[in-house]
Amino acid sequence: MPLFRHENRQRSERSKRIYALFEIVYTCVDFLAAAAFLVGSFLFFSEDTQTAATWLFVVGSACFALKPTLRLVREIKLYSIGDEDDLAKRLQD
Structure with a gap:
């Protein structure tokens, strides 16, 4: 399954x-x-405070x-979790 899929x-x-x-x-990163x-x-x-x-x-950037x-x-x-789930299903079959 490709990256950036809602199903993932x-x-x-x-x-x-x-x-x-x-x-x-x-x-949190957005707020920071x-x-x-x-x-x-x-x-x-x-x-006086331009350096700060x-x-x-720079921190915001x-x-x-x-x-x-x-x-x-x-x-x-999330993609790698899908691979683990698929592998587990294959092993059960």
Whole structure:
């Protein structure tokens, strides 16, 4: 079964738990990115805090880069669970 298919998420209780866990982590990364950019934006108004603001923008950018990485890792994990389930079914037959 290909990656990024809805069926992969619903295949078993284990896949549902993994999907939910990754969604929670993904949402936390979203909030962290938003907070970093928001605080960085306010800090950028003062010359004294522009270096800190720049670092917060870098952190926010890293969070945005992490998001597609999390999705790909999640999908590969869900895909591999499907292979294990298929193998177990074949062994039972």
